[in-house]
Amino acid sequence: MKSFPALPYLSGNFAPLLAECDAGDIVIEGEIPRDLQGALYRTGPNPMFPPLGNSHHWFLGEGMVHGFFIEDSRVRYRNRWVQTHQYQEQRKAGRRLYNSAFSFDPGDPSVEGKQRNVANTNIVPHAGKLYALDEGSSPVLMDPATLETIGPSTFDGRYTGPMTAHPKIDARTGEMFFFGYMAAGPGTPDISFTVVGRDGKVVRSEMFKAPYASMVHDFAITDQHIIFPIFPATIDLGRIMKGGPLIAWDPEQPSLIGIMPRAGTTSEIRWFKGPPAYVYHPMNSFTEGNTVTLDLCVYPRVPLFPNADGSRAPSNLADAPARLERWTFDLAANTDQFKREPLDDLATEFPRIDDRWTGLKHRHGYTGAILGEKLPGSPFDTIVHFDLGKNARETWTPGPGDFVMEPIFAPKAASKAEADGYLLTVVFRGNENRSDLVVLDAQNVKAGPIATAKLPVRVPFGFHGNWNPLNGVAHQHE
Numbered sequence: 261m262k263s264f265p266a267l268p269y270l271s272g273n274f275a276p277l278l279a280e281c282d283a284g285d286i287v288i289e290g291e292i293p294r295d296l297q298g299a300l301y302r303t304g305p306n307p308m309f310p311p312l313g314n315s316h317h318w319f320l321g322e323g324m325v326h327g328f329f330i331e332d333s334r335v336r337y338r339n340r341w342v343q344t345h346q347y348q349e350q351r352k353a354g355r356r357l358y359n360s361a362f363s364f365d366p367g368d369p370s371v372e373g374k375q376r377n378v379a380n381t382n383i384v385p386h387a388g389k390l391y392a393l394d395e396g397s398s399p400v401l402m403d404p405a406t407l408e409t410i411g412p413s414t415f416d417g418r419y420t421g422p423m424t425a426h427p428k429i430d431a432r433t434g435e436m437f438f439f440g441y442m443a444a445g446p447g448t449p450d451i452s453f454t455v456v457g458r459d460g461k462v463v464r465s466e467m468f469k470a471p472y473a474s475m476v477h478d479f480a481i482t483d484q485h486i487i488f489p490i491f492p493a494t495i496d497l498g499r500i501m502k503g504g505p506l507i508a509w510d511p512e513q514p515s516l517i518g519i520m521p522r523a524g525t526t527s528e529i530r531w532f533k534g535p536p537a538y539v540y541h542p543m544n545s546f547t548e549g550n551t552v553t554l555d556l557c558v559y560p561r562v563p564l565f566p567n568a569d570g571s572r573a574p575s576n577l578a579d580a581p582a583r584l585e586r587w588t589f590d591l592a593a594n595t596d597q598f599k600r601e602p603l604d605d606l607a608t609e610f611p612r613i614d615d616r617w618t619g620l621k622h623r624h625g626y627t628g629a630i631l632g633e634k635l636p637g638s639p640f641d642t643i644v645h646f647d648l649g650k651n652a653r654e655t656w657t658p659g660p661g662d663f664v665m666e667p668i669f670a671p672k673a674a675s676k677a678e679a680d681g682y683l684l685t686v687v688f689r690g691n692e693n694r695s696d697l698v699v700l701d702a703q704n705v706k707a708g709p710i711a712t713a714k715l716p717v718r719v720p721f722g723f724h725g726n727w728n729p730l731n732g733v734a735h736q737h738e
């Protein structure tokens with residue numbers, strides 16, 4: 261194939277890793293704790309072929325999953341492309357068929373009318389299955405032990421629409437909650453809402469109409485409520501037909517936060533209204549009495565997308581970072597307004613918690629942040645631990661030329677207390693063009709690595725990952 265053009269999201273550690281490999285025993289500095297046993301999965305865009313033209317969007321590269329299998333203080337690594345229909349068709353053709361720019365043009369005439377599926381955004385274990393997800397298509401099942409692609413999931417035919425890459429799992433009930441936007445077709449404001457039981461089977465699925473069609477990346481749950489945040493990165497078919505952008509920043513629209521009783525239906529969603537903003541990722545949400553609290557990383561404007569008229573963002577906003585805020589909703593008050601307060605002034609994203617606290621009042625949160633120079637593509641150089649109980653934070657910065665990815669919490673085996681465990685992140689060593697898996701103490705992040713597993717390869721900057729504590733996953737594919 262031809263070489264990749266020198267575009268920002270195809271260069272440096274955004275460039276794809278064009279090999280699938282297995283590393284049986286990784287060199288480890290320090291010692292991997294004995295009570296850390298399981299698999300860390302991470303995923304991100306890893307475009308398999310150069311773009312069709314000279315335009316490529318970071319979000320549209322084909323997904324590659326990276327697995328770190330940890331057992332008895334040893335680490336094995338394996339990476340595999342998610343073999344979606346898009347992957348298979350392009351591999352057969354030996355070139356890119358699907359457009360990797362956000363455009364009305366699907367790409368090669370042979371894929372006209374076919375749905376794109378990059379499965380590059382998250383990799384989520386639930387009920388013994390492993391779901392590779394992008395928000396525009398059905399989930400793709402992968403083998404949790406081998407990372408081989410099994411195929412598309414329709415939940416036994418019960419749900420065949422798009423699925424967010426950010427389902428929420430209630431650790432107490434084992435249920436998985438998810439939504440899908442544009443669920444009635446391209447450009448529609450229809451959103452599906454589905455609950456999957458701890459046995460992996462769909463319990464309920466329904467549809468509702470959002471106030472307007474937009475890119476809805478993530479949502480939140482509490483033990484009593486489901487929260488659907490709608491932000492004005494709009495999808496307007498009229499605009500598209502006139503040659504305008506598919507997804508665009510449209511500050512004429514407000515931010516709208518829908519709150520639904522978890523025991524109720526989508527007809528009971530109550531909408532709260534705020535000024536235009538954009539949020540890719542909430543940290544967590546919880547209900548106390550009549551109050552719903554939502555912690556989230558808020559951008560003043562959607563990054564990476566143009567204005568509704570097709571023009572670029574003003575330079576002071578194009579790269580404006582997200583900051584952690586707390587939004588509070590009073591369900592007893594007769595108002596559609598809510599309280600908004602900053603929690604910190606750091607440029608920060610990829611918020612995570614101890615997932616056992618999903619929907620419950622959390623004290624600890626973890627993010628990636630930029631403390632040093634802001635570089636093209638905005639890679640994060642620092643891991644942050646927020647102790648919201650003490651209103652304090654601690655950070656760990658690996659060093660000059662090094663960058664971190666989303667921090668993922670892994671509890672100590674048999675531990676019950678919040679944040680009693682480890683924080684896992686993949687660090688790009690810029691000076692060595694190689695990556696490390698780093699294990700931090702989740703309650704003492706600033707002390708630096710407990711252990712560092714030194715990969716022989718580079719893991720491109722990606723999106724999300726999850727810890728799978730299942731016994732036996734670690735050693736099934738010798």
Ligand SMILES: [Fe+2]
Nearest residue numbers: 540541723724
């Ligand atoms: Fe995301």
